[in-house]
Amino acid sequence: MLCETLDQVEDELSGLPNKPEPSMTLDRMFPPQADRISTVEGYDLKRLDSLRHITYIAGNGAMEIRLKRRPKDGSDVAQFSKPGADGRSISDICPKLAAKNL
Amino acid sequence: MSPVDELKQKLTSCFPDAEIEMRKADDPNGFQFLNVYAGTLEVAVEWKPNMHFGLSSFCGDSSALDGLFDTPSEWCSTTEATFHRIASLIYDQKSTIHQASKISEIRHDRGMSQEHLSEQLNVKQATYSKLERRGDVKVSSLRKVIEAMGGRLRIQAFFPDTQDVREISFE
Structure with a gap:
């Protein structure tokens, strides 16, 4: 539903075609693309990879964006975190992610 | 694999x-x-x-x-x-x-010689060499050089006060 909504908003407001191309810079946002998604085994969790970051998306709507590598200064690896509809965060759904990326 | x-x-x-x-x-x-x-x-x-x-x-x-x-x-x-x-x-x-990269650095990274590029551009090597050393180049000349390297020229303007990045187009 999130992907459909984003596509519909961009179709209406951006004036640009819904044709994501890796080498292009467009003034249009695209939802997570299927060809970047992998499954986190054993959890209701998908992983979306970009160059330097990982976006985890859970079935309850929880999301987290983090760097692929833990910062050496000890700062938080998560750059953005949002709990799902039931209040659980990505860390609640998959506690192993507190120690390492899966 | x-x-x-x-x-x-x-x-x-x-x-x-x-x-x-x-x-x-x-x-x-x-x-x-x-x-x-x-x-x-x-x-x-x-x-x-x-x-x-x-x-x-x-x-x-x-x-x-x-x-x-x-x-x-x-x-x-x-x-x-x-x-x-x-x-x-x-x-x-x-x-x-x-x-930012100099034209000569880009040419080197792409494995091209001045001789090869000057042939592609239909100019003498000495002429092309001067272009690489110049501090000011016409946009049209720069576009021809980049296209001869197999690239496409895009020029961007960055405005720090608004963090706005705009691509410049030329008629």
Whole structure:
């Protein structure tokens, strides 16, 4: 539903075609693309990879964006975190992610 | 073995102290990712079938948000070219982000001689050599040089007060 909504908003407001191309810079946002998604085994969790970051998306709507590598200064690896509809965060759904990326 | 597996193997062999992580999307025709951590440099690579290798590199002082959802800074067409480019970035500990390059550096990275380019541009080598050393070049001349290298010229204006980045078009 999130992907459909984003596509519909961009179709209406951006004036640009819904044709994501890796080498292009467009003034249009695209939802997570299927060809970047992998499954986190054993959890209701998908992983979306970009160059330097990982976006985890859970079935309850929880999301987290983090760097692929833990910062050496000890700062938080998560750059953005949002709990799902039931209040659980990505860390609640998959506690192993507190120690390492899966 | 995919081209990314091959690239990982070459890098592991040449940079045994580097940490290298690889990830593949579930879709067998989807993206494969390679992240190389060598010294204070991080090189991020993505590839999928029927596409070139896209790569960006980040220095140790990069912000955690640098590169977030960005397209790659550079593109290489073969595993060999990608390997050499990554090796060059690692040796120089150089970031591709916000990194201005001289025309001569780009030509060198693309493995082209002044002689070859001057032939492509139908000018004498001495004329082309002067262009590379000039501090001020016509946009039309720069476009011809970049296209002769196989590229496309894009010029951007950055406004720090609004963080606005605008691409300039010319009639």
